[in-house]
Amino acid sequence: MRTAGHDANRRTSTGLRAHVVVRRPAFDLDLDLTAGPGEVVALLGPNGAGKSTTLRALAGLQPLSAGEIHLGDRVLDRPATRDYLRVEQRPIGVVFQDYLLFPHLSALDNVAFGPRAHGVPKAPARAAAQSWLERVGLADVAGARPRALSGGQAQRVALARALAVEPRLLLLDEPLAALDAATRMDVRADLRRHLSAYDGTCVLVTHEPLDAMVLADRLVVLENGRVTQQGSPAEVARTPRTEYVARLVGLNLFRGHTDGAGEAGAAGVVRLADGGELTTGRRVAGEVFVAFAPSAVALYGSAPGGSPRNCWQVEVVGVERHGDLMRVRLTGRPPVLADVTADAVADLGLQPGARVWASVKAAEIRCYPA
Numbered sequence: 001m002r003t004a005g006h007d008a009n010r011r012t013s014t015g016l017r018a019h020v021v022v023r024r025p026a027f028d029l030d031l032d033l034t035a036g037p038g039e040v041v042a043l044l045g046p047n048g049a050g051k052s053t054t055l056r057a058l059a060g061l062q063p064l065s066a067g068e069i070h071l072g073d074r075v076l077d078r079p080a081t082r083d084y085l086r087v088e089q090r091p092i093g094v095v096f097q098d099y100l101l102f103p104h105l106s107a108l109d110n111v112a113f114g115p116r117a118h119g120v121p122k123a124p125a126r127a128a129a130q131s132w133l134e135r136v137g138l139a140d141v142a143g144a145r146p147r148a149l150s151g152g153q154a155q156r157v158a159l160a161r162a163l164a165v166e167p168r169l170l171l172l173d174e175p176l177a178a179l180d181a182a183t184r185m186d187v188r189a190d191l192r193r194h195l196s197a198y199d200g201t202c203v204l205v206t207h208e209p210l211d212a213m214v215l216a217d218r219l220v221v222l223e224n225g226r227v228t229q230q231g232s233p234a235e236v237a238r239t240p241r242t243e244y245v246a247r248l249v250g251l252n253l254f255r256g257h258t259d260g261a262g263e264a265g266a267a268g269v270v271r272l273a274d275g276g277e278l279t280t281g282r283r284v285a286g287e288v289f290v291a292f293a294p295s296a297v298a299l300y301g302s303a304p305g306g307s308p309r310n311c312w313q314v315e316v317v318g319v320e321r322h323g324d325l326m327r328v329r330l331t332g333r334p335p336v337l338a339d340v341t342a343d344a345v346a347d348l349g350l351q352p353g354a355r356v357w358a359s360v361k362a363a364e365i366r367c368y369p370a
């Protein structure tokens with residue numbers, strides 16, 4: 001278990017502290033990003049959110065419009081004081097999604113390129129490269145050119161090349177995106193091992209929630225140029241605060257208001273901002289989020305008897321396969337996603353336009369302050 005990332009003093013004196021501001025005519029990025037030594041932070045967000053722009057700014061490929069980037073006691077970019085370290089002067093290693101290995105160089109020389117570019121003489125640079133290839137399990141392909149390598153091997157060479165300069169900041173841009181599913185799983189596990197052993201700061205950009213959950217100590221969610229949520233992977237998954245995060249982790253999410261009053265027991269009624277109400281198992285007063293899994297939603301052909309709480313009429317919009325189950329998209333107050341069996345889809349005739357009843361138990365609904 002790494003703890004360096006939670007050590008605020010070390011974080012400010014030796015890690016990354018950045019206020020990244022990039023203004024373009026149709027886009028405005030403004031985020032604070034802090035990460036300690038040994039900490040892996042994943043930037044997660046939809047297309048066009050500004051993830052790559054942030055990474056490029058940290059790398060020195062995109063000058064800031066305002067703000068500042070500090071790494072340890074070095075200033076990498078600060079427009080106000082005209083400080084700007086060029087990419088080759090920054091103590092960073094970068095792995096891009098398409099690897100960008102030099103096609104005419106062997107794996108060994110690709111890895112040795114980094115130390116060479118930092119002024120290390122040829123023989124020690126090659127010795128360091130050999131040792132890095134051994135660490136990533138590729139000593140036997142040292143002489144191979146990139147086109148002779150598999151996707152997973154090329155990715156490992158790219159990682160070895162980035163680490164061979166002993167960077168204080170490692171930047172990974174969709175590092176697993178180019179791999180097929182099976183290779184991806186192996187390389188993800190390897191990458192996690194290498195990142196655990198790495199004592200510098202790592203910022204990783206990904207679209208893929210699973211990569212972020214497995215690799216990162218902390219998630220920073222970026223939407224439309226702003227941070228909308230951050231926290232440990234478990235916190236973010238448990239308590240999404242935006243539609244995007246809720247969809248990512250596969251939860252139904254609603255914003256609402258409760259006065260904290262409820263029926264006997266601990267239940268609280270939440271009036272949802274977009275209509276409808278839900279009774280939750282836990283009483284929280286004020287502005288709240290309520291979230292529940294699609295698997296917690298039961299569908300019925302007619303209004304179920306008994307308790308009328310959390311039971312409302314919905315209309316099927318679409319059905320798609322989701323793992324072993326079928327995910328049904330429903331409109332209503334509120335609209336919901338429900339995971340049901342293929343048998344249930346057939347029995348209830350869940351075609352688009354079909355009207356059914358949705359129900360969810362109060363105990364299955366999480367409620368937390370907004």
Ligand SMILES: Nc1ncnc2c1ncn2[C@@H]1O[C@H](COP(=O)(O)OP(=O)(O)OP(=O)(O)O)[C@@H](O)[C@H]1O
Nearest residue numbers: 024026027045046047048049050051052053054207
């Ligand atoms: N070189 C550029 N010049 C001008 N605009 C750009 C440039 N690169 C990106 N943009 C724009 O800046 C915004 C942020 O893009 P960016 O690539 O940082 O987002 P992203 O979160 O990495 O998206 P994706 O996941 O699709 O890669 C988008 O509106 C994009 O069209």
